[in-house]
Amino acid sequence: MTSDQGGAMAELAVRMEGIVKRLPGVVANDGIDFALERGEIHGLLGENGAGKTVLMSVLYGLYHPDAGTIAVRGRKQSMTSPSKAIRLGIGMVHQHFMLVPRLTVTENIMLGSEPMKGGLFLDERAARRAITELAEQYGLPVEPKARVEQLSVGHQQRVEIIKALYRGAETLILDEPTAVLTEQEVEHLSAALRKLRGEEKSTVFITHKLSEALALCDRITVLRKGKVVGTVRAKETSERELAEMMVGREVVFTVRRREATSGQETALRVEDVEADDDRALPALKGISFELRKQEILGIAGVEGNGQAELAEVLTGLRPAKSGRILLGGVDLSGKKAHDYIARGIAHIPADRQRRGLVLSFTLKENAVLGQHRNPRFSVGPFWQKQRAIGVYTQEIMDAYNVKAPSPSALAQNLSGGNQQRLIIGREFSKSPQVIVASQPTRGLDVGGIEYVREQLLNMRDKGAAVLLISMDLDEILMLSDRIAVIYDGRIVAIKDPEETDRQELGELMLRGAGEMAGRAG
Amino acid sequence: MRQRLRGWLGTALVRETGLTLLAVALAFAVGTLIIWAAGFSISAVFTNLWRGAFGNRISLGQTLTQATPIIFTSLSFLIAFRCGLFNIGAEGQLYVGAMAAAVVGTVLRVPAWLGVPLCLAAGGLAGAFWGWIPGLLKARRGVNEFVTTMMLSYVAIELTNFLVAPRGPLHDRTAWSNQTVRIATTAMLPRIMRPTQVSMALVIAGIAAIVVWYFLFRTPSGYELRSVGQSPAAAEYGGIRTPRKIVLALTLAGFLAGLGGAGEVLGTHYRFIAGFSPGYGWDGIAGGLIARAHPVAAVFAGLLMGALRAGGMQVQRARAAPGDIATVLQGLVIFFIIAPMLIRRLLIWKRRRN
Numbered sequence: 001m002t003s004d005q006g007g008a009m010a011e012l013a014v015r016m017e018g019i020v021k022r023l024p025g026v027v028a029n030d031g032i033d034f035a036l037e038r039g040e041i042h043g044l045l046g047e048n049g050a051g052k053t054v055l056m057s058v059l060y061g062l063y064h065p066d067a068g069t070i071a072v073r074g075r076k077q078s079m080t081s082p083s084k085a086i087r088l089g090i091g092m093v094h095q096h097f098m099l100v101p102r103l104t105v106t107e108n109i110m111l112g113s114e115p116m117k118g119g120l121f122l123d124e125r126a127a128r129r130a131i132t133e134l135a136e137q138y139g140l141p142v143e144p145k146a147r148v149e150q151l152s153v154g155h156q157q158r159v160e161i162i163k164a165l166y167r168g169a170e171t172l173i174l175d176e177p178t179a180v181l182t183e184q185e186v187e188h189l190s191a192a193l194r195k196l197r198g199e200e201k202s203t204v205f206i207t208h209k210l211s212e213a214l215a216l217c218d219r220i221t222v223l224r225k226g227k228v229v230g231t232v233r234a235k236e237t238s239e240r241e242l243a244e245m246m247v248g249r250e251v252v253f254t255v256r257r258r259e260a261t262s263g264q265e266t267a268l269r270v271e272d273v274e275a276d277d278d279r280a281l282p283a284l285k286g287i288s289f290e291l292r293k294q295e296i297l298g299i300a301g302v303e304g305n306g307q308a309e310l311a312e313v314l315t316g317l318r319p320a321k322s323g324r325i326l327l328g329g330v331d332l333s334g335k336k337a338h339d340y341i342a343r344g345i346a347h348i349p350a351d352r353q354r355r356g357l358v359l360s361f362t363l364k365e366n367a368v369l370g371q372h373r374n375p376r377f378s379v380g381p382f383w384q385k386q387r388a389i390g391v392y393t394q395e396i397m398d399a400y401n402v403k404a405p406s407p408s409a410l411a412q413n414l415s416g417g418n419q420q421r422l423i424i425g426r427e428f429s430k431s432p433q434v435i436v437a438s439q440p441t442r443g444l445d446v447g448g449i450e451y452v453r454e455q456l457l458n459m460r461d462k463g464a465a466v467l468l469i470s471m472d473l474d475e476i477l478m479l480s481d482r483i484a485v486i487y488d489g490r491i492v493a494i495k496d497p498e499e500t501d502r503q504e505l506g507e508l509m510l511r512g513a514g515e516m517a518g519r520a521g
Numbered sequence: 522m523r524q525r526l527r528g529w530l531g532t533a534l535v536r537e538t539g540l541t542l543l544a545v546a547l548a549f550a551v552g553t554l555i556i557w558a559a560g561f562s563i564s565a566v567f568t569n570l571w572r573g574a575f576g577n578r579i580s581l582g583q584t585l586t587q588a589t590p591i592i593f594t595s596l597s598f599l600i601a602f603r604c605g606l607f608n609i610g611a612e613g614q615l616y617v618g619a620m621a622a623a624v625v626g627t628v629l630r631v632p633a634w635l636g637v638p639l640c641l642a643a644g645g646l647a648g649a650f651w652g653w654i655p656g657l658l659k660a661r662r663g664v665n666e667f668v669t670t671m672m673l674s675y676v677a678i679e680l681t682n683f684l685v686a687p688r689g690p691l692h693d694r695t696a697w698s699n700q701t702v703r704i705a706t707t708a709m710l711p712r713i714m715r716p717t718q719v720s721m722a723l724v725i726a727g728i729a730a731i732v733v734w735y736f737l738f739r740t741p742s743g744y745e746l747r748s749v750g751q752s753p754a755a756a757e758y759g760g761i762r763t764p765r766k767i768v769l770a771l772t773l774a775g776f777l778a779g780l781g782g783a784g785e786v787l788g789t790h791y792r793f794i795a796g797f798s799p800g801y802g803w804d805g806i807a808g809g810l811i812a813r814a815h816p817v818a819a820v821f822a823g824l825l826m827g828a829l830r831a832g833g834m835q836v837q838r839a840r841a842a843p844g845d846i847a848t849v850l851q852g853l854v855i856f857f858i859i860a861p862m863l864i865r866r867l868l869i870w871k872r873r874r875n
Contacts, residue, residue, distance in 0.1 A: 317757060336760070347758065354754045354755065356755065357752075358751045358752040358755045358756070369759040381742050383739060384740060
């Protein structure tokens with residue numbers, strides 16, 4: 001692209017030049033140039049910590065750059081605050097939504113730009129009408145009168161987008177919008193963005209998912225370590241090229257699924273288990289399956305069909321109302337997490353920051369979580385073997401490549417990828433018989449994902465039985481020896497990955513098995 | 522990044538201490554303004570404050586005597602705090618501990634090497650029982666410990682009051698005031714700084730601080746207790762039985778406060794006297810916060826509070842200003858300790874909101 005200086009014809013929606021932003025200990029943006037054309041969907045791609053969100057926060061007025069200039073529609077601006085950015089027609093939808101849970105959709109959208117009636121009263125009806133119009137125009141259905149706290153994540157995201165449009169956004173920044181969406185919702189979002197493009201509105205789409213960037217964007221800018229690696233047209237590039245730009249080296253894409261040797265002996269048998277979710281509604285409605293030694297059993301399903309509850313029930317964190325959980329012939333249902341750990345069930349929790357780690361603890365303290373009573377690390381109730389714990393932590397750090405200054409560093413100071421490595425190191429070092437891995441690669445960058453997958457296969461080959469719960473269908477297909485589809489709290493089918501495909505699995509995930517589909521109409 | 526982490530870690534302790542000292546300095550600065558605005562002589566107030574706290578052997582003794590129970594109640598507050606709980610009832614636990622020690626100390630007729638430990642144990646156990654009840658209610662039924670510990674505190678104070686009231690069963694008939702009879706000589710803790718009232722209880726308080734540190738940071742049980750306080754979800758994930766830790770934390774909190782009460786009886790008053798505590802239990806909340814929930818720092822926090830109390834009395838005696846100025850200073854110290862945390866929270870909150 002050439003720089004069309006000031007040309008009224010090819011006026012850019014946004015031009016950022018030489019943006020430098022230093023954050024404590026790191027140069028998050030190191031002289032970034034970024035140009036956003038009108039009416040384009042522009043992907044901003046990069047590993048975790050590449051500087052994508054920081055760059056867009058600078059544009060949205062959340063950060064003040066240490067150097068560089070920003071021009072909006074050809075005119076130089078200093079973005080002093082988000083309200084200034086909003087006035088200039090820039091809207092941002094953050095990864096974590098900024099909605100008031102107790103207020104309705106309409107109230108949330110109005111907030112900050114309330115239409116008035118007679119100079120004194122809120123004109124909520126006018127707002128509602130405007131919202132409904134926007135929703136229909138872009139195919140972003142929202143329920144204006146519903147309270148935000150009752151809405152699904154996907155619905156809340158639509159509210160955020162409409163809020164930005166309601167305030168007159170010409171440029172929309174979406175920070176990893178698809179991380180929280182189901183495949184279907186992703187489709188709907190893509191359609192809406194294409195409609196926006198049709199009206200000369202621009203979108204910046206922050207992501208680290210290659211396939212999405214390719215499918216949706218017109219151009220893609222790749223960042224690495226705070227610098228621009230390059231900007232490419234989506235039509236003229238490939239996943240492989242993008243991945244290389246992102247990580248700066250060849251990435252092994254297909255983790256080879258080595259043939260499991262035996263895999264016939266049962267490690268864990270789940271019989272007719274029922275359990276409630278947090279709202280005391282039935283989440284598991286009679287789940288049965290068998291997990292064999294030396295296999296990875298993938299659980300495929302759309303989020304919210306009981307996966308989270310299943311992981312918790314199988315690790316003693318959630319009581320089963322009925323049914324049996326047999327590990328080596330012993331029924332563990334009704335036991336607590338303590339007993340599951342003692343019986344050799346390892347758990348990689350989906351929420352690693354809340355469940356998997358005590359963030360304010362050191363790596364040492366986190367490395368023995370769950371094993372802190374083990375004679376290896378303590379003498380009865382009287383003494384924790386600091387030395388042994390330190391050595392053990394260092395071993396985990398070395399073996400699992402946890403980058404941290406020392407075993408005494410705090411877990412909260414590690415990056416997400418290193419936190420996950422620590423958890424995996426801790427759980428796998430116990431040489432578990434059964435591993436319950438819940439969303440083990442979610443939110444990790446390409447290198448981290450690859451690493452975690454290798455480790456799971458490695459444990460499988462050493463004889464562990466792995467239950468892999470993941471929203472990422474590609475991951476399930478890539479790693480699993482067998483695939484179980486969960487739908488509405490039941491396992492509706494178990495498939496051989498060689499004999500199925502995305503289509504069939506997707507169908508099962510969305511509609512359940514045949515006769516149920518018939519009933520559901 | 523790496524270097525920053527390392528640097529930060531190396532100085533975490535230094536920084537925490539520095540922040541605390543800064544808070545104390547700020548508190549005195551603002552306190553000075555208040556004294557000046559209220560029309561008192563700044564120099565007279567501070568001279569007397571210093572004289573009353575450290576001026577001579579007697580005043581130093583006064584400081585140490587007052588600090589002793591506050592160290593215990595600070596430890597009581599912080600051990601529960603480390604488990605994510607608020608023990609607001611140290612005052613009551615102090616009273617039941619004192620009463621139990623007084624009763625055992627009056628009744629027992631055994632040599633001192635046995636009598637003193639028995640009396641201390643009685644005090645600690647009585648306090649522990651008083652902490653165990655809210656612990657159980659919290660663990661089993663989720664009853665807010667803030668409310669129960671505080672309410673049980675009043676029960677304890679009134680109950681012990683009743684026992685030594687003129688027609689109460691433990692009233693000393695030979696005395697005009699509401700108190701028990703004197704404990705046996707063999708139950709008394711030795712005085713260590715004559716002619717002041719400073720007793721071995723101060724040493725025991727110091728030992729208790731070290732033991733609490735050891736427990737929290739070097740035993741599996743303390744590790745579990747801290748896990749529950751820092752992240753209940755992760756603790757559960759690690760197989761830690763949270764309800765047990767809650768009961769343990771509040772029971773230990775009660776034990777420490779009860780031990781403090783026993784120290785008062787065995788070392789200072791030699792009997793239970795109704796209303797003997799001028800609010801040591803409440804001071805423990807402040808002490809625990811000033812110490813940022815660190816057991817060893819609690820010793821210094823207790824000393825600071827004791828000095829303010831002793832100094833405040835001298836300020837009052839010398840009519841330099843009302844003795845309440847000490848309470849004002851104490852409040853300011855707490856304010857400035859907590860304010861930075863609050864400001865940091867607010868900043869994070871604001872950034873998120875933006």
